[in-house]
Structure formats: structure tokens, C-alpha cells
Amino acid sequence: MAYLELKNVCKTYGQGNNSTEVLSNINLKIEEGEFVAIVGFTGSGKTTLVNLINGLIKPTSGEVLFKGEPVVGTSHKRGVIFQNYSLLPWLTVYQNVAMAVKEAFPKESKTEIKERVVSFIKMVGLSHAIDKRPKELSGGMRQRVSVARALAMKPEMIIMDEPLGALDALTRGNLQDEILNIWSKDKRTALLITNDVDEGIYMADRIIPLKPGPKATLGPEFIIDIERPRDKTKLNDNINYIETRNKIIAYLMAIGESRKSVSNTEYVLPDATPKSFVGQF
């Protein structure tokens, strides 16, 4: 039995003639302890897929099974790292993480909760910023807080929705290593959604492309057979890496081309001018 399983999952937004089928016939199996990356184009329905798995939305048809049980609503067993961090700006780093810990471990005493929060903030290297508010942090630091918040709930599975998408290349590289580091300690099941093939290859055991929507489906999987821990600097000389990377990119380019030739609809933009409030007050 797979740890996480999606069976013929379809998701349609809207009703009647206005409906759009975003995801169509998604079948996916993830085993325990696996690190799977789903690579897809922007707007291909990646976030919809994530929200289906973490329980924020329900599939129109098909089943999402987590440890053999259908997913109903969110659960502390599946930690989520959002693309846009989603920290609460009126809370400090400590309070943001503590809020999650208090919910996940309602029976723990205050000191236990405090210890847990402090240790996870230390793990992501933000001890010096523990009492700062999100606005005083850089993008990378904010995402670390978000990582700490998700991990502090001790989830059995981590779901990452383009967690590093908004960061610059250097910060991105650092955080990739940190996430891998944390993951390798207890090998929790992880699902990474990304639009960066290199990131997928560097981090995951398997890469599954998501064909562009509407009616997005999963493409054939690519196994990444590179030993861990992986060294970024030596990756470029690894034959395995080069071959897999080329295969995936060729595949993605091909489906990208096919999408281009299919869509010849002309979109008419509404003729609207933004209203100006300048000088009204």
C-alpha cells in the first residue's frame, strides 16, 4: 500500500459552461520516506494539486488516500510550506512558530512548547531573529520561518509548494541544502512542487512532470539515480545527472511545444483604465 495515493483525481472549477477542468485523471503513488518532485509549467495546476493533497480542497472525482484513508480536510500529519510563506505579519517569528506548535501538541506544557519552538527556530538558523516580525526579515529568512513552522508540528509528510520560487538563486541554493539536511535526518516523506528542473533533480528521488493545464495530467516519471548526499559542485560532471536532466528537459520542451500549437484562441482584453484616487483626499 502506498503512503500517499491519488486515484483518477479530477478537479473542475466553476459550473456548467463556465467550468474548467484543471486537473484530469491524476494518478500518483508515493512510498514512505520518498522525496518526490513534481515539475510543471506556471499555471499548470500545481497549487491545485497541492491543495488537494493537503486537504484544503476536495477533488471533483477520484480519491486522495493518505496511508490508505481518504483525505478529509487538513491534518497536522501533513505539514505544508507555502509558496508565499504565509506568515502572520502581526506575530513575531517565535509567535508564528508557537501558534503551530500549540495546535499540534495541545497537551504539552508551556516549557515543553517553548523548548520545541526554540529548537526548531535554531534549526533553521534564526535564533538571532526570534523576536522579529516578518517585515524585518528577508525573503529567505521568512521562508525559513515557514519551514520551521511546518516542521515544528512534526508532520509525517512535508508538502512544499514552490517553496523557493520567490527567492534569488544564491538563497535558493542554500535553502535547498538546508531542507535536504533536515529531511535526511529522519527521512520523512516529502513532496516538492517546483518549476525548476535542476532543483527537482538535486533534491528528489523521482521527478514527475505535470503536463500543462487545463486538463493537466501527470507525465511519465523519471528516476534520479544519484547517490546522496549530492554535491552541487560535482553534479555537472555526473553522467547520470546530465542524461536525466536532458531527458526531462527534452520532454518538457516537447509538451511545451505541443501546448503552443494547440492553443490558438485569441484573448480579447477588456478595455479598462484603472481609476485614480490620487488627489481625492
Place this chain on the structure above:
Amino acid sequence: MKQEITLKKQHSGFAFFKQIASIVKSKFEKDAVSKSLKKTAITIVSILLFLGLWHLGSKALYNKEAAYRIEKALEEQGPAAADAERACIASGESRCQPNTLPSPTQVWASFMSLIADHHLIQAKKDAFNLKMESTNAKLIAQGKKAIVYTGRASFIDIVLTSIKTVFAGFLLALIIAVPIGVIIGLSPSLRSAFNWFIQIFKPVSPVVWYLLVFMIVKTLYIGASSDNAFVISFVSVGLCAMWATLVNTAMGVSSVDKDYINVAKVLKLGTFQKVFKVILPSSLPLIFTGLRITLSVAWMVLIAIELLAQSPGLGLFVWEEFQNGANDSNAKIIVAMFVIGIIGFLLDRLMLTIQQMVSFNKNEGI
């Protein structure tokens, strides 16, 4: 609605005071000094220009009224009376001064006389209290009410009454509007149930609110000896001003960012936690925008309501001076006008500062 949101962060609170502070602070930064000086100079020039125009205008009106009086005397009583009238006006005797728009100097003189009057009344009050001290102590010991000074209220007392009324009204608005706003913001069905109610009562004039409150309070206070003018006026002010807070709170609560709601769902926060830890903090900026509008509306309608309710505040003061028609009445009315304006401005700055303390940029956490 949109306009109310964009209001925030448009001005910085206490900008004028900051300007002064920055002049002091950056004494040695030549550039900053010249910039701030320029700004201050422009403000001072505009004030002087305003005073000058006002002076000229009032002088023209004064001359017109004087000429009319002399003309009237000439027509009705002959040249001798006209000469007497002219001499009387020129002598500055108060009984034959033309009664028109007062000049800036007259207004300033009135202001000073009102302050002097306040000191006089205060002295009387102190003397009275001193005299009654032992009697009052006895009365209180016997469980009776102490005798208080019931003489004429000074201008400062009047202003304080107005401020007290406005804050009582504001608190009432806050107590009513914020909880109801939160509740109808949380539930779309309650929102549509309340919508007609809000839409109908929001545009009702302060005078009508006063009449409504009067009908109710009058009956409630039947037989009670205490003066209910204060109650009537602050309740009317509160009811009249609470709508902005109600609408803004409901809107803030119902339009919480979806990301925050998702966080609450993923963390599986309970309803109580979700409301108090996520929804309320994220709608605080809009709630305070509403409260700021409420306070300025409260101050604006206060004058009319005090006038109707005969509450001894600025509204009644203005009306009584107008009815009084004494020589310096017009000047006193203008003094009251400036006091109303300046207090309104200060209240608005106060709310703006609080509003900026609680507001956050949506991008800060994202």
C-alpha cells in the same frame, strides 16, 4: 468603501509636529533645514495671507454696515442724527458698533476675554468650594448630596463637556459597532440579513437621530430628576457616527486574505483561535480606519446635536451667542469655530497615529 481603505497611509500622523522636530534634529544638516524651513515658511505665509484676506473682508463688511447706519439715520432723523451716528461709530463706543463679521483682532481679543473669564469663574468656583468644604463634609457624612457650584460654565468647561460627550459617543459606537461588525463579517447570511438595516439607517441625519433618541430617553428618564441632556447627546452622537465602523469592521472581517485563512486551516485552528488570532488582527487596520471616520463624524455632528439637546457644550455655546447678539457675540462664534476645527484636527491625528501603529503591509508576511 474603497475610498475609506485608501485613506490610510496617505498622510503621516502628526506630520506638522514631525516637521518641527526634524528642524530641531537636523540643525546641522543644511539641506534638510532649508527644506523644512521652506515648508514652514510656506505654511506661515499661507496663514498670514488668510488672516490678511479675512481682515480686509471684515473691514469691507464693517464699512458697508456703518455706511448703511449713517444713511438710515440721515433718512429717518435728519443730518444732525447722522453726524452723531458717525461720531459714535468713529469713537468706537460699543453700543453703536456695526455688528458683522469680526476681524482677526476682535476674535483674538474675544478669545483672550474668554480665557480671562475662565480664570475668573475658576477663582469663584475655588472660593465656593473652599467655603462649602466643611458643610459638604458634614452633608456627605449624613449621607446627603454635596452642594456643588452651579454658576455659569466657563468656555473651557464648555469645551471639556463637548470632548466628554464626543468620547462617550465614540465609546458607545465602538461597543456597538465592532462586535456587530465582526459577527456580520463572519457570516454571509447574517450580512445579507443586516444589509438593508445598515443601508437604510446609515444616511439618516443627526437631527433625526437626536429626535429618535430623545423620544426613547425622555420616556426612560420619566420622573428622574437628573439632567438627561448629556445622555441624549452622547447616545445620538454614537448612533450617528457608528456606521463607518460597522461597515468597515464587517468588510475587514469578511475580506481577510485567503493565505491567512489557509494557514488557519492547515494549522487546524479552532473557531475561537481563528477569530482572535487570525481574522481580528488582520482586520484591525480596517477597523481602525472605521473608528477614525467615526470619531471625525462624531465631532462633526456633535455641534448640531448639542444645540438641539441643550447640552452645555460648544454647540449650545455657538447658538446662544448667536441668539444673544451682543457686541462680541460674533467674535465668540468665530472663536468656537476655530476651537472646534483645531480639536477635530487633533482628534483625527490621534486616531491616525493609532491606526498606523496597528496597520501592517500585506506584503510583510508574504
